Amino acid sequence: MSWFKKLTSGLSKSSTKISQGISDIFTKRKLDDEMIEELEELLIMADLGAATAAKVVRGFAKGKFDKEIAEDEVKEALAEQISQILQPVAQPIAIDRDKHPHVIMMVGVNGNGKTTTLGKLALQYGNQGHKVMMVACDTFRAAAVEQLQVWGQRAGCTVITGESNADPASVAYAAMEKARQEGADILLIDTAGRLQNKKDLMEELAKISRVVKKIDPSAPHDTVLVLDATTGQNAHSQAQSFKDIADISGIIVTKLDGTAKGGVVVGLAEAFKLPIHAVGVGEQIEDLNAFDARDFSKGLMGIE
Numbered sequence: 586m587s588w589f590k591k592l593t594s595g596l597s598k599s600s601t602k603i604s605q606g607i608s609d610i611f612t613k614r615k616l617d618d619e620m621i622e623e624l625e626e627l628l629i630m631a632d633l634g635a636a637t638a639a640k641v642v643r644g645f646a647k648g649k650f651d652k653e654i655a656e657d658e659v660k661e662a663l664a665e666q667i668s669q670i671l672q673p674v675a676q677p678i679a680i681d682r683d684k685h686p687h688v689i690m691m692v693g694v695n696g697n698g699k700t701t702t703l704g705k706l707a708l709q710y711g712n713q714g715h716k717v718m719m720v721a722c723d724t725f726r727a728a729a730v731e732q733l734q735v736w737g738q739r740a741g742c743t744v745i746t747g748e749s750n751a752d753p754a755s756v757a758y759a760a761m762e763k764a765r766q767e768g769a770d771i772l773l774i775d776t777a778g779r780l781q782n783k784k785d786l787m788e789e790l791a792k793i794s795r796v797v798k799k800i801d802p803s804a805p806h807d808t809v810l811v812l813d814a815t816t817g818q819n820a821h822s823q824a825q826s827f828k829d830i831a832d833i834s835g836i837i838v839t840k841l842d843g844t845a846k847g848g849v850v851v852g853l854a855e856a857f858k859l860p861i862h863a864v865g866v867g868e869q870i871e872d873l874n875a876f877d878a879r880d881f882s883k884g885l886m887g888i889e
């Protein structure tokens with residue numbers, strides 16, 4: 586299946602909800618105030634958030650008042666507005682080949698898909714010819730380390746682990762040294778999603794960052810926040826909290842398959858202006874791809 590097909594089918598719950606809403610609203614042929622208001626409400630219900638929904642609808646309505654408009658044109662025009670919001674943030678992680686290694690740290694609330702996403706990225710980078718290593722800095726749960734090892738096997742890359750309950754930062758430091766010695770191009774750091782409290786988590790992430798800098802002052806080169814689309818508007822408060830505790834450089838949104846809340850990506854783009862690197866639409870290793878503004882917008886509107 587092509588990525589676009591996979592994305593569109595992943596987003597089908599979101600797009601069906603929006604399409605149905607559009608059919609219900611556009612029963613009259615000419616665009617009027619009432620329809621505009623209903624459309625705005627529909628987009629809010631589709632998790633775009635109030636400010637973003639208003640912006641999209643304003644852009645959409647321009648020049649269309651009192652004119653006849655077909656459903657397909659509505660979807661096309663909305664996709665175009667949404668695409669304009671997404672375009673500036675659709676940026677893949679830029680691997681710097683001069684870094685040895687380029688360090689990517691994955692952070693986010695537990696269960697959001699950090700470990701899975703790292704496995705998917707490891708395969709992609711490996712296929713691009715990079716020598717990839719992963720390190721398990723979620724040392725408190727034995728299962729977390731094993732899970733990363735399984736992904737390492739699938740992706741065909743080395744996974745560095747420490748003793749159980751080892752200090753995550755010391756594991757990260759050892760991994761940096763090993764990555765240097767073995768000439769790795771990319772080091773992917775998996776972190777814990779849950780600690781006792783926000784302060785502990787902040788300290789742990791800061792400490793990992795600090796020790797990595799001892800070996801390369803420019804590392805970590807990317808600190809990527811993984812957000813789960815199924816949490817809808819909650820993703821905003823998570824993004825805000827993590828921005829407060831870590832130097833987030835970009836976002837990956839997972840679980841866009843099987844949720845009707847795919848619109849949250851548009852709200853996140855507008856609210857945080859952080860690069861959105863990739864989106865996940867399934868649990869398999871190939872279910873992650875670079876974020877493409879136009880494709881995503883079409884997928885969200887259910888345009889083939």
Ligand SMILES: Nc1nc2c(ncn2[C@@H]2O[C@H](COP(=O)(O)OP(=O)(O)OP(=O)(O)O)[C@@H](O)[C@H]2O)c(=O)[nH]1
Pocket residue numbers: 693694695696697698699700701702723729776777778779811839840841842843864865866867868872
């Ligand atoms: N449907 C779907 N499931 C996903 C996606 N990404 C991850 N998952 C699933 O989400 C669950 C949690 O993923 P993990 O990768 O373990 O999440 P995590 O952030 O590492 O969690 P912690 O290690 O507990 O902090 C797993 O069952 C994954 O298979 C996705 O894009 N789509």
Ligand SMILES: [Mg+2]
Pocket residue numbers: 699700701723729775776
């Ligand atoms: Mg994990």
